[in-house]
Amino acid sequence: MSGFPVSLDGVSKRYPTASAEVPAALESVTFAIDAGSMVAVAGPSGSGKSTLLHVVGGMDESDSGSIRVGEREVSSLSRKEQVAYRRTIGFVFQRFHLLPALTALDNVAAPLLPRHADFDKLGRARELLGAVGLDGKAATVPSRLSGGEQQRVAIARALINDPGLLLADEPSGNLDSATSSEIIELLLRLRDERGMTVLVATHDPVVAARCERIITLRDGRVVDDVAVERKAGDNLLGRIGRLDLRG
Numbered sequence: 001m002s003g004f005p006v007s008l009d010g011v012s013k014r015y016p017t018a019s020a021e022v023p024a025a026l027e028s029v030t031f032a033i034d035a036g037s038m039v040a041v042a043g044p045s046g047s048g049k050s051t052l053l054h055v056v057g058g059m060d061e062s063d064s065g066s067i068r069v070g071e072r073e074v075s076s077l078s079r080k081e082q083v084a085y086r087r088t089i090g091f092v093f094q095r096f097h098l099l100p101a102l103t104a105l106d107n108v109a110a111p112l113l114p115r116h117a118d119f120d121k122l123g124r125a126r127e128l129l130g131a132v133g134l135d136g137k138a139a140t141v142p143s144r145l146s147g148g149e150q151q152r153v154a155i156a157r158a159l160i161n162d163p164g165l166l167l168a169d170e171p172s173g174n175l176d177s178a179t180s181s182e183i184i185e186l187l188l189r190l191r192d193e194r195g196m197t198v199l200v201a202t203h204d205p206v207v208a209a210r211c212e213r214i215i216t217l218r219d220g221r222v223v224d225d226v227a228v229e230r231k232a233g234d235n236l237l238g239r240i241g242r243l244d245l246r247g
């Protein structure tokens with residue numbers, strides 16, 4: 001599936017349990033993302049990154065505003081349309097969320113198993129395990145995989161429905177810095193190969209700087225939105241030093 005363009009216009013959300021003094025989780029968030037781009041949603045803890053991914057992915061509802069993903073207006077889908085919509089989106093989480101009793105291969109195929117399909121489900125899962133560099137680990141259970149390998153399995157699983165948009169919430173938040181870099185490079189390569197749009201929520205400036213654009217939230221508002229230029233010999237670390245993502 002080719003990548004979905006994503007656009008938000010005046011999106012706000014306040015959790016019902018939040019007290020009046022707490023800022024809204026999202027407040028008038030407006031931006032547009034080109035199909036096939038890889039964009040970081042940055043900002044400190046509590047700034048609204050997860051909430052943003054959840055409302056874009058149809059896992060939670062916004063209070064107001066418009067969210068367009070591809071051809072769909074996500075904020076006005078019926079329950080049935082939401083189910084169909086979520087099958088066109090891939091999700092990757094900080095804590096992997098693999099099923100411990102299943103092998104890597106079965107974890108990747110798991111989203112397809114309840115559904116009738118006229119293609120070879122395990123064959124597709126095997127191809128995706130190869131695409132994330134885990135050819136030899138198909139029969140291994142998650143507890144015998146490293147953190148980075150577990151996240152690769154989770155990424156392969158997120159791709160099983162060939163999504164037009166991949167939403168990754170702190171995908172390297174549980175990994176050391178070398179493994180974190182590998183996971184981000186893998187996401188970039190998969191985006192290049194498959195053309196999907198990728199939104200990565202992260203509080204890590206190094207991860208954000210690998211994306212093409214960084215949208216920074218603070219107290220639920222967009223406070224910065226910059227394109228990341230990449231030139232030969234670029235002093236990446238110098239630029240990261242100038243990005244104040246910590247709040």
Ligand code: ADP
Pocket residue numbers: 015016017018022024025043044045046047048049050051052
């Ligand atoms: P981030 O992902 O940047 O850490 P979140 O989107 O998780 O930020 O949170 C944004 C705000 O919404 C925070 O003030 C947080 O406490 C609040 N919040 C998040 N989830 C819930 C929830 N389920 N119920 C009530 N408040 C929540």
